[in-house]
Amino acid sequence: MTAPLDEPGATEQAQPDADAESGGVRDRGRSLGQIAWMRLRKDRVAMTGGAFVVLMAAVALFAPLIVGLLGQPPNQWNRDMLDPALGTPIGGMGGMSGDYLFGVEPVTGRDIFSRIVYGARISMLIGFLATLVSVVLGTVMGIIAGYFGGWVDSLISRLMDIFLAFPLLLFAMALVGVLPDAAFGLEDNALRIAILVFIIGFFNWPYIGRIIRGQTLSLREREFVEASRSLGAGNFYILRKELLPNLVAPILVYSTLLIPTNILFEAALSFLGVGVEPPTATWGGMLSEAVDYYDSAPNFMLAPGLAIFLTVLAFNLFGDGLRDALDPRTQS
């Protein structure tokens, strides 16, 4: 037996003295988070994007307040704002006015502004949560498949194929008939949203999964993985601490692109009757309803279209910035 320099017990005793001289206090370096934040703050474009995202989140959160101040109740029909014969808004610009900031919907006369505001809740919720579900699942499965290889890889890859080949629409429509009113402690729309998140999120993961797998395949050959293993790191540790940080960039790129896809996916499902039950507003749902009026009431289409677009743009700008900020190699 040689004598290792310090056994745990020994360092405990040595601590006070050592701490004073070289302990954590003297640490002038910044943590990863701090560095990223510092960089991010310098990136004006990314910060604008981030600010917009925060704004939209606030809008969603404080929807009742905002609508109370600036709009009409979102589900209230205002047929007096419509031409009774045509069902289209009276006045130019789709009925835009101080009371109806973005105008009113054809047919119902509902306030587009407040529906956009309330729609932000569900659309963003679904957009995010579903993206989160697929990103998490995809990352976990992809990383496992890529790292372990062999039969694990084959199994997961084939599983991904199955999911990709799965007739999602069919599944969604079959579900409508069997959806209970309440399950898992959720009711009505909450349950609907949960199911939507599940469907959208759960069936999208193989997409990102395959990409992550590909990246992992090459990462696992890197020497630092071996180095980590030689320290006695288990597979879980290596996956989490060594590989994951290197996958941040692709994950961010895909997540920011998945969000709009998911928001629109909700619209498609709404269209098939598996979406959120009316009259609850969602951006995607509004968009698909607006198609019929794209030339007679363009504001009906533009409002949700722009809402989705701007949110997505903001996310992408922020995501790009974040990716750059997290990349230790980027200089300025």
Add this chain to the structure above:
Amino acid sequence: GGGGNEDGGSDVSVDDSAISGIVDESTEQGGTLNYAHSDQFDSLDPGNTYYAANWDFTRYFARTLVTYEQKPGEAGLELVPDLATDLGEVSDDGLTWTYTLKEGLKFQDGSDITAEDVKYAIARSNFAPEVLNKGPNYFNTHLDAGGYEGPYEDGNLDNFSGISTPDDRTVEFHLNEPFAEFDYLAAFPQTAPVPADADTGDQYQTQVVSSGPYRFDGEWTPGKQLTLVRNEEYDPETDPLTRNRPDKVQVQWKQEENDRDKRLLNGDLHMDVSGVGVEASARQDILRDDELKANADNPQTGFLLYFALNSNVEPFDDRACREAILYGADKTAMQGAWGGSIAGDIATNMLPPSIPGYKDTDPYGTEGQTGDEAKVDESLEECGMADGFSTNIAYRSDRDKEKKAAEALQQSLKQYGIDTELKGYPAGTYTSEQAGSPAFVEREELGILAYGWGADWPSGYGFLQQIMHGDAIKDAGNANLSELDDPEVNKLLDQAATTDDPTSREEIYADVNALAMDSATFLPYLNQKALLYRPEGLSNVYFSEAYKMYDYSALGLEQN
């Protein structure tokens, strides 16, 4: 007709001249007539279809025993003999209806059309549900056929006792009970003759043997463009109608609606064969353009839109609770949901105005048709739910306008404390599995069910029987969504079937209508109207009251 302008909005009245008269009347022949459909017909087999548009369309190649007069307005409801020399001759006991075929009738291959061919056509279309099951089954219900199993199970047609053919030109129908409106059945495309040796079962739709002015151009594949060319064996002399104007008829299927409308307005297409009218976007285009308006008609479609209230679902077991719904509904909003006055007139009872026996009654009328708070409160009080209650509204989730109407109902009820939740189901299974399954309705507590109904033939019986008769309630595929099983109503409808005199039948229908309204299980809200467009270049365009769309058989093309 005439679109209403009374509500103060834009002027949405359109030309409408094809409703009352014939536009561009002409005898010219020639040209290719182009139809399009946003979907496709259930089948082109005249014996296997239940679409009014298809019934209208099959007249190009499938002549029936009798048919509707080629005239605009009321006159178009008149039945005239087609293959038969006369309308049906009924025996004194009312159990035998006899038709005699004209002479010189030929199939496209030149062979003679015989009574046997008509008998065979009915045998296959009504008695072989394992093969052909898309059409109505009135003959099956009314004919006294014993245990006949259909021509595919039982190769010997003589075993089919429901119809006898004493000679080549006589067709005798033997009924199990008298049925006064049998001539209407004889106008069904199911009576179009089918030569037994040319029948290919469910494949017959690919090569229907024509008895009319046009025949299929080769074999047709479902979903692919259909081309009809002239049938050289057709003799116009035998035909009471003129239905051979164009040289060629073509149909494109599955055309996207908005796109189809645009092409229609552009003149790229001649007609939307589904006959349901243009969609919202084109509707706006037409109503904003006087030139387009001049080519548009806005007729009633004979289709009634309503919500059925199911009395097996609480609290609708209490009539007063049902009443609260009827008084609370804002019908103008529901009308708006379908597109305003152009989409239909507000309905106040369960018969469409074009059905004989219609009376302008409004038992639950409210001011401006927007609901009556006092009466709702009163009803709620009466049913012991003064604070309101909650229930579900079922609708077809892939039908936008129905969804909007359900939303409108939801909105108008909300102010009275009646909370409703919308339950959308796919249209494809709505009747077979959800709204049409009493067990499902009860379990899911679907108190209010959106629906729409049109008559199989222009009579009260044809309209009311399926949706109100207690016997019509089925475990699956039920159309009587209210599950109304009123002995009085049942009795009256049965009685109507055996009443010869049309005026007394009308009386009965009016009574049935009144009883149904009294039951408070129906919330009718719209007598649907369609906005039809007839592009320049068509001739002989008029609206057929029988099919509730342009009479396709009469259409011609203006020659340069």
Add this chain to the structure above:
Amino acid sequence: MTDPVVSVKDLRITFPTLEGRLTAVDGLSFDVPDGGAVGIVGESGSGKSATSLALMGLHRGTNADVTGDITVAGTSINTASDTRVRAMRGNDIAMVFQDPMSSLHPQYTIGNQLIEALKVHRPGASASDARARAVESLDRVGIPDAAKRINSYPHEFSGGMRQRALIAMGLMCEPTVLLADEITTALDVTVQAQILDLLDDLRNDLGMSLILVSHDLAVVAGSVDEVLVMQNGGVVERGDVRDVLSAPAHPYTRSLLAAVPRVDVSRAQRRAQVRAERLEPASEGQGEQAQRAQRARRRADAEAAEQRTGATAKPEKSDEDAALLSVRNARMRFKVRGGLLGGASDFYAVDDVSFDLHQGETLGIVGESGSGKSTLSRMITRLLTPTSGEIAFEGRDITRLSERKLRPLRRDIQMIFQNPYSSLNPRVTIGDSIGAGLRVQGETDTKQIQRKVQQLLERVGLEASHYNRFPHAFSGGQRQRIAIARALILRPKLVICDEPVSALDVSTQDQVLRLLDELQDDFDLTYIFVAHDLAVVRQVSDRVAVMRQGEIVELDHSDTVYEAPRHDYTRELLTAAPVLDPVEAKRQREQRAERRRASTAA
């Protein structure tokens, strides 16, 4: 003599960074006469590569700011049009890059990349001509069976072969000037000698001028006429190579020369010298860093002492017979996949290797590239499971131990990897990288981990404040220190150093070697030290094993191996080692040429 082919006047290169502008090259001037050879030496980061890139006009389009005059073959690089510069590249002036691993496109065949270099300047050349030229070029740099290997992809070449392929690429158009940037760093001595000889031949045959960049004075010694010594972006000394090497004027040059390990210095001499220097605190030239290291070390010593008194006393130097590590008949077989049909053939990367290793001892392993050194190292650390044979650690057979059972044992055997760039995760802070060992071995107290890591950082000559930095922020030498810290955090008994200094410049190399030495003394470590540099191995090893094609051809006390080599291959290695004396270098080169001629004649 005519005008110089390359003339650099007052070259200044700056890069924008987070902390402001960084001046990489500061007022550099030099000339290269037609057909002449200039060596540029200097430590890592002194601006050698930046200068080389500037000569090629490769800073265009980047954020680097280049001022001053550069004239190559009569054209001013700084003012010429893009098209003109492009036409010159590869044609008038060709460059061979530093890192052969990453400088070749992984997705094109070697041939493709060579032919491309020709075609761009000789559009008229026919496909078969270009191919023939490529084969010839590969042949010239000593790639065996060039006509066949031309279709190989870079990953199918060993490091040395890739470097040669890069040189071949530079020679495709027979350029007027060849710029070689540390081209031999990755090569073992025999190949290195071959390459240097080749360059020399080319100079003679083609009248080509040469700029040879290196951190290794011995490398340039025999190959250039004039040498520039760079430090911090500027030239500190220049002159005829013989003069500079024999009588260095600048202290920096002197310290560089002193740092060069010498094959003729034995382990014992070196140890004595190093220990002496260590006891002399803060000697000049060592600077603050060394002082800090001293302090940390003393503290560690104190701790160790305290512990010794408190706990078990340090055991006697272990009994000579009980080996710490014992390797018996170890073999490692790889299946090498064939072509499309996937027929696999066996290949023994390590073949029947046996040796014992004792506590506190250092075993050096030398051998050419691909001889199985790294594979053997990986087998001992059990990153690979030997195909057959037995590996025993502290008497315990670990050959087939499961990964789970192995984990606690990993504390005791650690490895420092060959390439400090790729063995550190670029996305993980160095603190986390080093602390990982503690964490995976069950330590959960983050504060504790951080404290230990920072202590160790200081011990290896870095700063505690570097804890949260990412690897990219460190130079190669610093990275290797980080890698060493990572290996030591668990207080292992056996450390396997797989070419820990190959990628470092001489002065850094010297520092790292000293550090390893110190640590061995302090912690009573046992080393296996793998290197291609014979001098380095001699200075650190008690015994030396010479490997060739998976086998150990010679294993003995280091002095014996170096002074009385028994195996032919060992002798060959020894003669290939570069020497500092230019005259001696030339003589050896001639000898080698003689031998080659003899062997081809035979």
Add this chain to the structure above:
Amino acid sequence: MIRYILRRLVAGVVLLLVVTMVVFAIFFLVPRLAGIDSDGLAARYVGKSPSPEAIAAVKERLNLDEPITVQYGEFVSGLVTGTEYDSGTDIIHCDAPCFGYSFKTNTEVWPQLMDRLPVTGSLAIGAAVIWVLAGVSIGVLSALRRGSLLDRAAMITALAGVSLPIFFTGLVSLALLSYYWPIFPPGGSYTGITENPLAWAHGLVLPWVTLAFLYAAMYARLTRAGMLDTMGEDFIRTARAKGLPERTVVTKHGLRAALTPIITIFGLDFGLMLGGAVLTESTFSLPGLGKFAVDAIRGNDLPVVLGVTLLTAAFVVVCNLIVDVLYAWVDPRVRVGA
């Protein structure tokens, strides 16, 4: 390699079986969960107001009362050996691969699939060419001019593509380029490539561009990210040092290395596209597979749904396989099946 491909194909077949099982289960088990019995299922396939006899007859004809395993077994054996259907008067021989017989249109599924395949194929291939070319070149340009106006504009356009639904972009393009300025033919005017290649291309330009607009974004963003990584690699510097023109450096050296992840998702997108161009096909009234599938789902036409699912699943499998094999070609370091 060949063994690897064979192994993957076998796995593919298993996968197809699993997928069809799932479809079967959805059709037969999920409604059961909702308490719908075989009568309800049968009622889907008869007219507006079905008689009990009709329901019973349909039930028998479609074997709806048989255990699901038997029905599934029949379907699979039909695929392998073919089956026969009774059209009433005739026995129709449906040769292998028999994808069944549509409940709704009374036609064999396979010929209908084959009919629609060229349409979806034309759409997918054309669009893919456009989106890959456009996406990749935009991505490359943005990467080279990172942070420039062009970069930002390209990104915004690209994001507009993913944010806007096809039914919107499609309709607007039709309204503008087909009606307002009649440059392209209106929807519903598909011409086979064999009939008239020019008309084929002319009629498909709008659908192609619309569909490509959606995807180009993702490819542009991916390419950009990949190019940013590769253009900093050492081998790019080597290429420049050879004196290669910048264009060659970017396309031949930079792009090639950045292409690998793009190939992965291209395989995915393309495989999915063949079953998934629903919205484009609807918007432009193209008689393709996607529309066919959705109509079948709406109409509960199980054999058609199965058929389309099977076909598209097969595409996904094959595309993924091709991608994996292609990998080895694009990146010689990757060993297929290793």
